[in-house]
Amino acid sequence: MTYRNRIQTSVELIGAYILAGFWILPLLYAFWAAFHSSSDAMHFDIFSPLTLDNFREAWSQAPFARFSLNTFLLVSFILPGQLLISTLAAYAFVRFKFTGANVAFALVLVQLMITPEILIVQNYVTLSKLSLVDTISGMGLPYIASAFCIFLLRQAFKSIPKELEDAAELEGCGTMSILWKVYVPLATPTYIAFSLVSVSHHWNNFLWPLIISNSVETRPLTVGLGIFAAPESGVEWSILSAATLMSVAPLLIAFLIFQKQFVQSFMQAGIK
Amino acid sequence: MKDSTRNIQGWLLFTPAAILLLAFTHYPTITTFFQSLYTNKSIIRPRRFSGIEAYESMFSDPIFWKVFVNNMWLAVGTIPTSIGIAIIMALIVNKAIPGRGFLRMAYFTPTMLPMIAVANIWLFFYAPDIGLIDKVLEVFGFEGNNWLGNPSTVLPSIIVMTVWKEAGLFMVFYLAGLQTISPELEEAAKLEGSSRWNYFWRIQFPLLLPTTLFVLINAFLNSFKLVDHLFVLTKGGPDNASNLILYYIYETAFSFLDISYASALTIFLLALLALTALAQFFFLDRRTHYR
Numbered sequence: 001m002t003y004r005n006r007i008q009t010s011v012e013l014i015g016a017y018i019l020a021g022f023w024i025l026p027l028l029y030a031f032w033a034a035f036h037s038s039s040d041a042m043h044f045d046i047f048s049p050l051t052l053d054n055f056r057e058a059w060s061q062a063p064f065a066r067f068s069l070n071t072f073l074l075v076s077f078i079l080p081g082q083l084l085i086s087t088l089a090a091y092a093f094v095r096f097k098f099t100g101a102n103v104a105f106a107l108v109l110v111q112l113m114i115t116p117e118i119l120i121v122q123n124y125v126t127l128s129k130l131s132l133v134d135t136i137s138g139m140g141l142p143y144i145a146s147a148f149c150i151f152l153l154r155q156a157f158k159s160i161p162k163e164l165e166d167a168a169e170l171e172g173c174g175t176m177s178i179l180w181k182v183y184v185p186l187a188t189p190t191y192i193a194f195s196l197v198s199v200s201h202h203w204n205n206f207l208w209p210l211i212i213s214n215s216v217e218t219r220p221l222t223v224g225l226g227i228f229a230a231p232e233s234g235v236e237w238s239i240l241s242a243a244t245l246m247s248v249a250p251l252l253i254a255f256l257i258f259q260k261q262f263v264q265s266f267m268q269a270g271i272k
Numbered sequence: 273m274k275d276s277t278r279n280i281q282g283w284l285l286f287t288p289a290a291i292l293l294l295a296f297t298h299y300p301t302i303t304t305f306f307q308s309l310y311t312n313k314s315i316i317r318p319r320r321f322s323g324i325e326a327y328e329s330m331f332s333d334p335i336f337w338k339v340f341v342n343n344m345w346l347a348v349g350t351i352p353t354s355i356g357i358a359i360i361m362a363l364i365v366n367k368a369i370p371g372r373g374f375l376r377m378a379y380f381t382p383t384m385l386p387m388i389a390v391a392n393i394w395l396f397f398y399a400p401d402i403g404l405i406d407k408v409l410e411v412f413g414f415e416g417n418n419w420l421g422n423p424s425t426v427l428p429s430i431i432v433m434t435v436w437k438e439a440g441l442f443m444v445f446y447l448a449g450l451q452t453i454s455p456e457l458e459e460a461a462k463l464e465g466s467s468r469w470n471y472f473w474r475i476q477f478p479l480l481l482p483t484t485l486f487v488l489i490n491a492f493l494n495s496f497k498l499v500d501h502l503f504v505l506t507k508g509g510p511d512n513a514s515n516l517i518l519y520y521i522y523e524t525a526f527s528f529l530d531i532s533y534a535s536a537l538t539i540f541l542l543a544l545l546a547l548t549a550l551a552q553f554f555f556l557d558r559r560t561h562y563r
Contacts, residue, residue, distance in 0.1 A: 016364045017371070019357075020378035023436065027381060029404070030393045089289035098282025104290065111297045113549035117497050118518065118541055121525045121534050122300030122307070145292035175281060204386035206500040207518075211526065222500075226388045229395070229504045237396050244392045248385055255384045259377055262384070266441065267448040270486070 034241040054242035058228075061235070063216055064246050067224035073136050074209070074220050075202050079195055081144040089145075090153035091179050095165070105154075111147035120211055127212060139212050139220075143202065149194050152269065156187035193265035200262070203251045221247040301542065308535035319532075326536035336537070338512050339520045342427060346516065347495040349431035350438065355487055357435065358442035359480070363472070365443070366450045380440040387437065387500035394433045395420075395505060420506050423513035430501065430514055438494070442487045449483035450476070489552040493545060517541050 034055070040048035058064065089108070093101055116123060123142050124133070132138030160183060168178050184191075206222040213219045219227075225247045229240055255262050308326050313319040330336050365376045382390065397404040398419035406416035419429045453476060461471040499519040502508055508515030508523070517537065525534035 012364075013369060016369065016375055019361065019364070020375050023382060023440070024378040026393050026397070026436070027385075030396075033396075085289045085292065088285040092282045092285035096278050096282030096285065098279045098286070101282065104286060107298065108289070108293060111293055113493075113545050114297055114301055114542055115497065116296060118538060118545070119297070119300040119304065120522065121531060121538060122304050123296055124525075125303075126295065126300065141292070142296040145289045145296070147293070150289060200384060204384075204388075206386060206388050206503070207522070210503070211522070222386045222388050225386075225392070226500070226503050229388070229392050237399075240392055240395075244389045248389050252381070252384060255381070256377070259373075259380075263376065263380060263444055263447075266383075266444045270445045270448060 030241045030244060033238050034245045036238060038236040038238040054236075054238045055246065057239045058243040058246065061239070062224055062228045062243070064221070064224065064243065066216055067219055067221045067247070068250070070136060070218055071203060071220040071222075074140055075199055077136060078140040078143050078202050079198055081140065082146045082149050082198060083191065083195070085145055086149035086153050087179070087184065089150045090157050091183060093150075093154050094157040094183075095178075108147045108150055111145070112151070116142040117207060120208060123208075124211055133212060134214050134218050136218055139209050139218065140202075142208070146198070148269075149198070152190050152194055153187060156190040157183050160186050189268070192261065193268040196258075196262055196265040197269045200251060200255075304535045304538050304542075307531060308539050310532060312530060312532045322532070326532050327540075329533070330536050330540065335512055335515070335520065339508075339515045339517050342512075342514065343496060343516050345427055346431060346434070347492055349428065350434045350495060351488060351491045353431075354435045354439045354442055354491065355484065357439040358446055358487070359477075361439060361443040362446035362450055363476075366447060379443055382437045383440040383444075385437070387498060388504055390433060390437050391501035391504040394429075394436075398429055398505075420514075421510055423510050426506060426510065426514040430505065433501070434495075434498075438491065442491065445483055445487050446480060449480045453479050485552075485555055489548060489555075492548055496541060496545060 035050045035052070036048050037051055037053070092098065093105055098104075119142075127133050127138045127141070130138070132141065164182050164186075165178055168182050173181060204222060205220075206226060209220050210223045210226065213223055216224075225243060228235060228243055235243075309321060309323060310319045311322045311325075361379045365372060365379065369375075400406060400418035400421065401416050403419070405419065409416055417425060419425050457475055458471065461475060466474070496517060499516050499522070502514060502516065502519045506514045508519050518541065521534050521537045521541065524530050524537060
């Protein structure tokens with residue numbers, strides 16, 4: 001490496017870390033502020049004493065345990081539902097090429113552009129007719145049939161060689177056991193990728209849960225945090241930081257541990 | 273397998289998905305459209321057919337034009353910048369440099385946060401006088417600013433925050449794109465004595481064009497779907513300076529209880545998104561032709 005190249009490389013390296021600094025510092029600052037009193041946080045008193053008061057305060061001002069439980073219930077209703085229903089639909093498209101399958105698939109794809117986020121008004125009307133307003137199932141229901149999941153699984157199922165299926169049939173496997181023993185195991189990477197993307201999306205989703213929930217018993221973390229942070233409630237900055245940290249902690253910790261899988265899943269889901 | 277069994281089994285397997293899709297995508301789309309053609313029902317008068325009245329009042333509603341233009345500015349302000357930063361990030365992380373894992377984590381982490389949390393964190397940076405930005409400006413002897421309270425700085429402030437939140441996600445797509453480029457191309461370019469700058473503009477950037485198109489369209493769609501931060505930061509204010517279409521729909525339907533008008537707005541948004549998605553179809557199809 002020439003002298004000039006070496007300088008270039010180190011300049012680039014410094015640039016890379018400065019960029020990373022800009023991206024990570026806002027978070028580190030929130031983290032730091034959550035452990036300091038509001039007045040210390042505002043004066044950037046770096047060596048001021050650590051405290052857990054903000055967490056205690058946030059915890060007592062709003063039922064974050066309940067919100068976490070609600071988010072957990074919401075995600076554990078949506079994901080298995082999505083996987084089950086999309087598996088069946090994708091299997092129908094790939095193996096049964098039924099009459100009208102192309103039209104049906106086109107109708108599925110419509111949901112890729114008309115996402116439930118946009119149909120908030122009419123979906124609210126529908127759910128109130130079903131008297132599912134302010135329930136976790138009502139919050140999850142519009143997302144259970146996911147065009148995106150059907151699409152990804154259909155792609156994955158299509159790449160499975162026909163010979164495997166024929167062999168399973170010769171062994172005496174029925175329709176459902178071929179799905180369960182051949183298709184599903186071979187599409188595992190797709191299942192993992194979609195699951196991580198779906199969980200992160202619904203853990204963080206806000207607008208629809210806000211509209212459909214109106215009690216502590218159903219509000220997920222994002223909505224609880226949103227109400228807690230609304231300008232009119234005027235909470236102190238450090239307490240807000242603590243509440244924000246508590247809300248993002250589960251997903252963020254999962255991400256930090258399984259960072260590679262998360263990034264790869266987003267990659268896979270993106271390129272289809 | 274007989275044709276009839278195939279058909280029956282196929283349709284049976286597809287039915288659960290079909291019912292849910294019809295109930296929460298197709299049916300509401302159609303009812304939204306009809307709703308927009310009728311006036312609101314109230315206690316004293318039943319709803320009546322009003323044709324395109326709701327659309328006429330939409331096009332003469334200055335707030336509608338304001339939120340639409342805001343949305344466009346948001347798209348113009350966030351998309352090119354976040355794509356540029358995302359490409360730089362992907363190029364950095366794609367190379368074997370010290371601390372690669374850490375850098376990738378740093379760039380991607382904001383993507384994992386809910387927009388509400390992002391807004392909470394940035395709220396403090398933008399706070400007048402006591403906020404981080406004003407504090408830093410003060411050190412250098414500049415005047416502070418009420419970033420979110422000033423109609424001329426509120427949208428740029430939100431744009432900066434959105435770039436921070438989204439660049440990492442786009443980086444991942446570019447990373448995927450970069451990994452499909454054969455390393456032999458880089459070696460060949462090196463042998464030819466081509467500079468890195470040249471290699472990027474002549475080889476990498478053109479080969480990443482499909483990725484750019486994909487990111488461009490998805491970022492555009494996102495800029496219309498993501499309004500969560502407004503609930504915490506500005507409520508669309510001051511004077512609708514940061515209001516966006518979807519937030520305006522929410523306000524119209526759930527605060528002003530004007531379902532008819534909210535439906536007309538929704539149809540407008542749907543038409544806009546559908547056109548974009550069709551453009552994506554068209555362009556992505558072309559790409560597969562010349563490959």
